[in-house]
Amino acid sequence: MDASLTCAAGLVKIAAGTRCTARRSCCFIAWRRGGRDMVTQAYLDAITGGLSRTSAMPCPSYSIPAGYCQTGRRLAASAPNSACAHCYACGGRYGFANVQNALGRRYQCLTAALESTAARDRYVVAMADSITRAGRDVFRWHDSGDLQSAAHFAVIAAVCDATPHVRHWLPTRELAYVPRVYPDNLTVRYSLPVIDGRPPARHRLPLATIHSSQDTLRPDAFECRKPYQGNACKACRACWSRDVPLVSYALH
Ligand code: SF4
Numbered sequence: 001m002d003a004s005l006t007c008a009a010g011l012v013k014i015a016a017g018t019r020c021t022a023r024r025s026c027c028f029i030a031w032r033r034g035g036r037d038m039v040t041q042a043y044l045d046a047i048t049g050g051l052s053r054t055s056a057m058p059c060p061s062y063s064i065p066a067g068y069c070q071t072g073r074r075l076a077a078s079a080p081n082s083a084c085a086h087c088y089a090c091g092g093r094y095g096f097a098n099v100q101n102a103l104g105r106r107y108q109c110l111t112a113a114l115e116s117t118a119a120r121d122r123y124v125v126a127m128a129d130s131i132t133r134a135g136r137d138v139f140r141w142h143d144s145g146d147l148q149s150a151a152h153f154a155v156i157a158a159v160c161d162a163t164p165h166v167r168h169w170l171p172t173r174e175l176a177y178v179p180r181v182y183p184d185n186l187t188v189r190y191s192l193p194v195i196d197g198r199p200p201a202r203h204r205l206p207l208a209t210i211h212s213s214q215d216t217l218r219p220d221a222f223e224c225r226k227p228y229q230g231n232a233c234k235a236c237r238a239c240w241s242r243d244v245p246l247v248s249y250a251l252h
Contacts, residue, residue, distance in 0.1 A: 048106070049108065055232065058234070059139050060134050060136070061140035061142070062127070062141050063144035064106050065100070065104060065145055066089040071173040072087065072146055081195050081196075082193050083191065083195055114148075114151050114152065124155060124162060137165075139168050140239075141171075163185070169240045170186060170187070172188060175190055187241060188206075189207065190208070195209075206246070206247075207247075211251065220245075
């Protein structure tokens, strides 16, 4: 076995089991454990842009700028009663420079991942490794932003396939990018466009909606528990369950 290996960044040779002493700012460190080359979280973050963390969720998530939402942008501009016109990811802490920078970094990483098969594979492995390292039973896609293309959905599906021990939830308004068949551990929830909107009579995906008051909360909806439990999901996993056909969130 080779006693040395090139660091994960491909910059320097280091001895297996030791740390890089090149003192480069990249801080990528490679070492070998159980015959496998290991990489730091910093290395994975350089490929994926890093996971995001919100206090309300029981897990990390992945988000890109809401400004790239294709349907969302149209709705926000044309429908004042749309959920997108009241998007929480267009203000509040999402407006802070550090959050905007992180969102933009992830979008660049995602765009790079869609450019070639090799880049896509590298991204999928790095995302799957990051999600596994987070050690949670669930993962959320897009607390901000939405699907960009069918190829984007295929990348998410590949990450789900690579993490069968985790349940994934993807809320979306981009129905056209969602195929008929996708991994069992992924719940794709179609977000109804209008606040207090009526669900379509027929739909192929579980749904999510927003109610403006208790009077407009639909009797057939599962009401989001967060307002009653410190704005946190805690043990609730309704959004991740395909068996919950409609989740309704309070407008805030
Ligand atoms: S319905 Fe449950 S899982 Fe979904 S956001 Fe609300 S508390 Fe969290």
